[in-house]
Amino acid sequence: MPSLQFLILAAALLLLIIYVLLWWHAHTSIKVPRQLVPPTKEELSNATLPSISIVIITHDSDHMLQIAIDKVVRQQYPDFEIVVVDNASTDETADVIKRAAAQHPNLLRSTRLPRNTHGLLHMSMAVTLGIRASRKDWIVLLRPNSTPKTDLWLLSIAEAIAKGNRLCIGYNHYYGYYSASWERKAARWYRHRQLLNYNAINSGKRTPIGAEPSNFTFNKADFLANRGYGKWLHIANYHEQLYAASNAIPRQTTFLTMPDAQVETVLPPIRELWNTERQQTLKAARQLPRSVKLRRGYKTRLAGLFLLSVLTLAAGVLIEQFPALCAKLGLGFLHNLNPNSGITPNQWSVVNGQWSIIAVILFFAIAVIHFTCSAHARRQDNKRLHVPLVTNPTELIKASTEY
Incomplete structure (x- = not known):
């Protein structure tokens, strides 16, 4: 005994x-990065590629918006548009949009959402407004503080769509203005959060446990059929992670990590990062399905x-x-x-x-x-x-x- x-x-x-x-x-290891070969104009014209609308929601980010638009318009992609939603900005955002629309009249359109009677900003309404104003089949959400790493960003997303994916979550390379210690720690925290999401998509139930607010791609018809963000109108931000976790179809969601699919995202100020970002993330996490909550705490x-x-x-x-x-x-x-x-x-x-x-x-x-x-x-x-x-x-x- x-x-x-x-x-x-x-x-x-x-x-x-x-x-x-x-x-x-x-655990699922990140695959070795693969660089896309820039296509010729003839190859682009003969290729059957999905039409894409890039929806940018902006609030008081005039200089960042200008930089983002300048980077996006250089994309080597034949069928895309930019829809800018001015979410009650009080700076020079309207002038930036007006100049960009004059420079790219066939590429950029805009709309504006006024501040409501309580002085609140509703990202869910702004995103829905931008999606309804779009004319393409696929939506890519991009924040004004995010810029594509390369001119093949949309082409890498289209390649993932062609493989049958209905949701494409792209990697955000977070960085700070001054490379301070808190910025490096915050960037590591964001990277860790995205790696957890990558593992969730590539193992187990094969569905995400969230998504970043930027570099998030989905089908417009799917969004409208699922009533968009209608379930979470009472939440101010981070609807993307709720939508991804609630509506993803197993094995039809991918996490894009190759360099061409990445965007570079500027970290918000430390006070906003701690007070606003953290609080909104926790508040949104409480709305997740129970199964997703369990997977997030795995x-x-x-x-x-x-x-x-x-x-x-x-x-x-x-x-x-x-x-x-x-x-x-x-x-x-x-x-x-x-x-x-x-x-x-x-x-x-x-x-x-x-x-x-x-x-x-x-x-x-x-x-x-x-x-x-x-x-x-x-x-x-x-x-x-x-x-x-x-x-x-x-x-x-x-x-x-x-x-």
Whole structure:
């Protein structure tokens, strides 16, 4: 009959093995980036490509909007348009839109949403207005603080659509103006959030657990058939993650990580990032389906499972050693009080801990191998995701001072 200590140590090792298996089951490595070959004009004219509307929702972002429009109009794509929705801006946004429309009359159209009676901005209404004003079959949501990395951005999205995907979530390369420590930490947090979404799409139920507000592609007919953001009108922001998590079809959603499909997104100011972004994200997360909430907390529960295995190992090691150690310490205390009593600490011996030693060695060997391999996998993912910034933050600061 196995001893109680043996059973507890075996349970600790079993919990650790389950943790390792579940971790690697949920992990999907980023594929090696593939660069698109720029097509010729003849190839573009002969290709059957989906029509795309780029919907930009802007509020008091005049200089960023100008830069975003300048980058988007250079896309090597035959059938697309830009729809700009001015969400009650009070700066020079209207002038930027007017100049851009004059320069690109066949490419850019705009509409405006006034501030409501309570002075609130409704992103859901602005997005719906822009989508209804669009004339193309597919919608790409882009924020004014985001710019495509290359001129093949739309072509990479069209390639994903041609494979049968109904939702395309593109990677956002977040960066700050000054590369301060808080900006680097925030960028790592956003990257971690997107990697969790990538793993969710490529494993398990094959559906997303969210989406970024920018570089998000879906079919216009699907959006209208699903009543768009109608369920979440009471939420100010982050409707994209709710729409993606609630309406994605398994194996018809993809996460685009190749360099041509990425956009570069400027981080908001730290106060807005903490007070607004964090609060709105938490508020939106409460509206997610229960199954999605459980999947979003998967890594947290795995961490709890690992902690449980460590505590179980500690209990197995101490369960038979603890009484003997206490007795030895107690006898040592009595011996110090009365050296002539004839009682010595050596009368009690610590129980032979061979099972403890074997279990601890196995536990730490498995844990070290796992954490070494997982750290290497994360480094490889970050390396494959990382593409040098095309945008110069210094030029953005200079452009903002000119307005």
